[in-house]
Amino acid sequence: MSKVAKGLNKKGTVKKSLLSQIKKNKLAYGLIAPALIAMFVVHLVPIVSGIWMSFLKLNQFTLKKFLRAPFIGLQNYWTVLFDPTSTIRSGFIDALRNTAIFSVICSFLVIGIGLLLAILLNRKFRFQGLARTLLMTPWVVPSFVVGLLWGFMWQQDGVINKLLVDIFHFLPEGPYWLTGPKVLIAIIIPTIWRTVPFVMLMLLAGLQQIPVDYYEAAEIDGANSWQQFRSITLPLLRSVLSIQILNGIINYIYSFNIVAMMFGHGAGFPGKYGDLLMTNINRNSFQIWQFGPGAAATVIVMICVLGLVALWYKVFQDDLVVND
Template identity: 55%
Template structure:
């Protein structure tokens, strides 16, 4: 023990403040949130905080099985919409980002300028994106003006912020803001692939698709794994765009526009059901952990040091 402390004691001494900070900032509030999910914590009992009446699994029952609960109805819709939202956004972001990374990785006139311009959507804060696109999606907004009056792609101006079209009203701004980060990450990965591999493949008569399949894809697969992890978790906890697009959280975006985080915010702080909201947060966290375990199982070999 003395030898161990003599060898590593100084390192652990420097790490200790950061570890203590992580414990206080992250893990202690998380444990409090889990405990709150078993309490009847609402407007009447808020002053009691962690001493509110203990109700066991009642909060979880209200979310999962109580058909008369508005929280449960919204939860089911939010889970469905969030899963579809995450799949569409990440599939489009990865595809568009990889395509543009390939374009920018080739000799191109003013390539540096194009790279800078294409990064601009990523620089715009998500709150601003939600606010601006909310105006653009209005019935008399710029999008309907472009689609109907200029391009004549639609016979009449649809209501994008009402009904099933709401789904696309939140998907497209998210893709618009997210793909630049994917593009620049893929670009860095592509530039790290030795060009000698492509030259040897060309000599052997490999087609462009074969070169992508056997050289490019294996090289960028670990980067793709990280992008999928961050992308799915980012869309899973997406909040700002929907919050700003529909009346700063005061408006209900409908069953096709309500995500897990906006549903949690509205039902917890709008109805003052903090115990039920804590239970919903624990369920969200459990779903995130389940996805991370599945993700690690799929990409475990790609994440090993080479």
């Protein structure tokens, strides 16, 4: 077999070595080099340091030694995952369950509501620009401000209970939203409220890239609105939807600001029904000085997220292929 034949891939194109690509596009690689170096310093170094910390006995007594603290192997992981006497383990399991429920509900509702609003805003109507601007307002508000505002609104004598009880009479009395099983609802709703505008904007941009001719041809063939949505809109939005799903998975698992500010203005505890992974890890690491188990819990979360990303890539890999 000739050298040319060996260098052909399945598509019949000659494989280019990385070195030849760098030589050919040296200006481009030179321009992105500072960004790559910055990403290495900002991302890779803390990740490696965090993984190493998860193998150390790092607490308030050994903090001065930091990365030279006593090495204890996998003991921190055992404490987080399996030690029945550890309060960190019970809290971590509760937070893991709450985060899973929180992420699934937010993912479905944000994508559904965002797609519905995008379809509505893609139509021509009076004050269309004003409607788009108003719907984008929640996304402009910083997440910690959202947590503070909704924390006040969920109070026993707050706006939510006044609307539900005094004005619309949906409930006989105002429930306690910030304690007990209803806490997760109080976290999910403001998260959806703030996240929907961004997803709506991305889906709206995707809708505007779909040629109108497709819908006109489908209408001539007798397709109704649902058939057009199922056969044209969804398939052509699949790539945009896939990115939003991935973005949502990562953001919901790492949610912190809204919950932290809603309960105790950054230092509160939402209880076992509302504690999420990030608030749990932050509290165990910086309030009770368990930096080693906190680092181990962070690594566990990172591995879970990487697994979900790999699953996402397996499902949506065909939508990420860019044809040359």
